[in-house]
Amino acid sequence: MPLRTRISEDLKTAMKAKDQLRLSTLRLINAAIKDRDIALRGQGEDREMSEGEITSVLSRMVKQRQESARAYEEGGRLELVERELAEIAVIEDYLPRQLSDEEVEAAVAEAITELEANSIRDMGRVMNALKAKYTGQMDFGAIGPVVKARLSGGA
Known part of the structure; x- marks a missing residue:
């Protein structure tokens, strides 16, 4: 199943299950993908992102959250660290397995x-x-x- 479709299906499932963390993270993923699609159209490219480009967006989202978690940890905001780490776990579900x-x-x-x-x-x-x-x-x-x-x- 294409990644974009899998994310949309999982969003619906999270909505039905009332899984707030997963739902909000999937909405953020969808928004990031749509933003990038709009940016491509703005550059004159009449296409949607490829699987590789979506993977790249997801990787960037993970890096952003890792940096935020580090900053929150240094600031003593452990509840925010936990939230960032939980979002990373959801996003990583859609990334290929990391090589050893x-x-x-x-x-x-x-x-x-x-x-x-x-x-x-x-x-x-x-x-x-x-x-x-x-x-x-x-x-x-x-x-x-x-x-x-x-x-x-x-x-």
């Missing part, structure tokens, strides 16, 4: 081999290949240094 550290290492090595990358100049190509294949399955902020180390002979 070993799988990330293997994916990086595979991309470097496939692209015959051998210097730091190839980092952009390797990162683009990983993003194309593993969007939503790995944290590319954390992957950058791994790729850089591999290409500069560190690993």
Whole structure:
């Protein structure tokens, strides 16, 4: 089932079950998706977002909530931390499974081999290949240094 349809169906289910947290989080997801669709139309693109683009929006939502949770924790607002973490759990239901550290290492090595990358100049190509294949399955902020180390002979 397409991600967009699954989210809409789950929203209806949450409404019937009166699951307020899930319902409000799914409404936020829907709003973010619709905002991005409208932005695409504003750019002259007459299409809806692809599954990969929706996954990207969801990943960004998770990162935003992680940052908010950290800020709330530093401010001693534990009830808000719990709320952010609960929203993250709901959003992550719609993201692909995150790769383990070993799988990330293997994916990086595979991309470097496939692209015959051998210097730091190839980092952009390797990162683009990983993003194309593993969007939503790995944290590319954390992957950058791994790729850089591999290409500069560190690993």
